Amino acid sequence: MGRKIHPLGFRLGVNQKHYSHRFAQTKDYPKFLEGDRQIRTSIERYIANHMTDTTNYGGVGYIEIRRKTDLIRVDIHTGFPDLLIEEQDLGISQMRGYMENILGVKTQKLRIVLTSIIQPYGEPKILAEHVASQLRNRVPFRRTMKKAIELVGRTVNRGIKIQIAGRLNGSEMARVEWAREGRVPLQTIKASIGYSYQPAQTIYGVLGIKTWTFRGTG
16 A cells, blocks of 8 residues: 655655754753653643634634753744734733743743734645635535635735545535645656645544645745
């Protein structure tokens, strides 16, 4: 059977960078790895719990974490920074306090920086969250994939692929459907590929959503 490798891990060191930056001893690697996971999870959970509009999903593309001796810097790359700032209960200072309580950070300062993404729907994670939001609102999956591809366009990305798996439109048997526009060369290592997976809980069960974007080679 075919064995699929993760598109991002496959390209680490070629054209894919790490989202965590630190200098530490080998024995401390598990501790920092778990700490980074907690930071990312707490940010996503905080945004989800404090959104006043349930149709919004934050629009966080990815989170970069840089650790120094006395500082933890968290860069939140989002396609909709105004949304995170304008929410009454969703301020940066409140988020910082929430994360400090969750993580128990006492000896290090925690700094949170918002960075805007120019083409939000060209980011695979934001696109996958958008598709998941539409499916939770019972929008037909074919229309959802078509509209998502139209949102991305072909201005930045040379290719896009969207795959949805599960009980589509409430059918008794689960199946996989996908749509593609342009080229998405997954086996070309020098190809710059973006990838994300997002589950969507519907009344019929969980749907798995995968998105790939091809930005060019080099």
